[in-house]
Amino acid sequence: MTAVHEPLSEEAAARLVQVASLSSARFVIRGGGTRSLFSPPEGTEALSTRALAGITAYNPAEMTMTARSGTPLAEIEAALAEKRQMLAFEPTDLKALTGAEGASTIGGVFATNASGPRRFVAGAARDSLLGVRFVNGCGEIVKAGGRVMKNVTGLDLAKVLAGSHGSLALVTEVTFRVLPVPETAATVVVSGLNDAEAAAAMATAMALPVEVSGAAHLPESVRGRFAGGALPGEGAATVLRLEGLAASVAVRQEKLAAELAAFGPVSVLDAETTKALWREIRDAAPYADGTARPLWRVSVAPTMGHQLVAALRLETGVDAFYDWQGGLLWLRMEADPEAALLRRYVKALGGGHATLVRARPEVLAATPVFEPQAEAVAALSAQVKASFDPSGVFVSRMVG
Structure with missing residues (x-):
């Protein structure tokens, strides 16, 4: 011992x-x-x-x-x-x-x-x-x-x-x-976007003077595992958080929702649901499934995240969602961690960092974490x- x-x-x-x-x-x-x-x-x-x-x-x-x-x-x-x-x-x-x-x-x-x-x-x-x-x-x-x-x-x-x-x-x-x-918070939700559309919507939101403090995209494969499955709309959910004084959040929320309506159906979450949702995003809650399936935390340029996932899906089984405006990816592999494949694509898309967060002990011992x-x-x-x-x-x- x-x-x-x-x-x-x-x-x-x-x-x-x-x-x-x-x-x-x-x-x-x-x-x-x-x-x-x-x-x-x-x-x-x-x-x-x-x-x-x-x-x-x-x-x-x-x-x-x-x-x-x-x-x-x-x-x-x-x-x-x-x-x-x-x-x-x-x-x-x-x-x-x-x-x-x-x-x-x-x-x-x-x-x-x-x-x-x-x-x-x-x-x-x-x-x-x-x-x-x-x-x-x-x-x-x-x-x-x-x-x-x-x-x-x-x-x-x-x-x-x-x-x-x-x-x-x-x-x-x-x-x-x-x-x-912050006094209060709200989350604007855009429903039904694919990963590339979500990247464009988040970039639009970040360019607005509305002080977004959280920007994530939850593909359809994971959206039901957030907020108790109660996120509004259908399909994937692109979520953008606003925080601050109540009057300010209300004005910014209206402006952001109006701008994002061009991308898809828009709805808004209240402060309590917002708090719970972003805690789950923070902790990658959908993948706390009691398994040891390989889980990666990958940081890349925000515009490259959806391209990385698309490339991986052509060659291996992967589930994913995006944080940091698409610059942080949580990737769960179905079986093998595919470290060499993942890192090759990360390098090809401009570089970044991939950290293996979870896997079976023997896999961890054989994989550069x-x-x-x-x-x-x-x-x-x-x-x-x-x-x-x-x-x-x-x-x-x-x-x-």
Whole structure:
């Protein structure tokens, strides 16, 4: 059984890492255990952030919060909700997809740069990160960034750690920006569009001065698995979210609906249904089906998404839906993950990133889960790794 270390303080964690850097010990970092597909690699030990928990500073007026990395995400969101504030990037919760147990932590959110539907207008998780405290691979405690936006010292260093999947350092504390919860929300639904028509409709919506905060396309194969099967209209559903003050949303909703009527039948969802729908889009709920069928999270240019799906459908069985105006695809394969085929098409359509989110253990072991890096990028990544963790103490097993 893999040994699990649960340091009670940042200093204790630093001592553990320092000893490991002078020996052959290697650690995988464990938060809530909800964002990892793999068992710890042979010969590694787990370094848990579970005891490094708690909100250490929260200034609603300045819209900033500081919390230790092991703080449960639910605790963060509950504290923000009391002040009607939120994490603008809508961190994903993929436990239902992967069958993971445990509670997601704020450290895990930033380690995987977990970003949901609002990402294409509000930025990713890393864009909300203001500062971090971390233990590097030499066992040194380092602080980067600060608690207010104007303090940018070390901010780039903090952003390097966001999305590093626990491979560079043990993040012990994070400081991040929050935003007010919108007063209300509505979703404009255009029914019956094919994937290419939906891409055009979403592009039209994004070009309008109506401040769309969510743009997704749900093909007919999946639309019945959203909102309890109660989405209005027939066929596929192209959905566009508006948020803000009630009077503003009403005006923008009317303008958007009028513009999109040229594409197909238009209807509108109320605030409660909107909230539930976009939570399901965020978490790829239709594919939380209790199976281990291969599931990919693919990021490409918004205009290329429907072309990628069309190409794949000519050669393999695939089910899909689109977020981020078509730039984020959730692809479920029927049997084989078809990694080589998928990545070949991604490259041919201008490039992007394909991450295998779910598959059977033996498939995961035999498939490159992350998009292979170009030679120059891989060389730069190696230099960054050597700077943070020269002895290779930290071994990543996390996925976004």
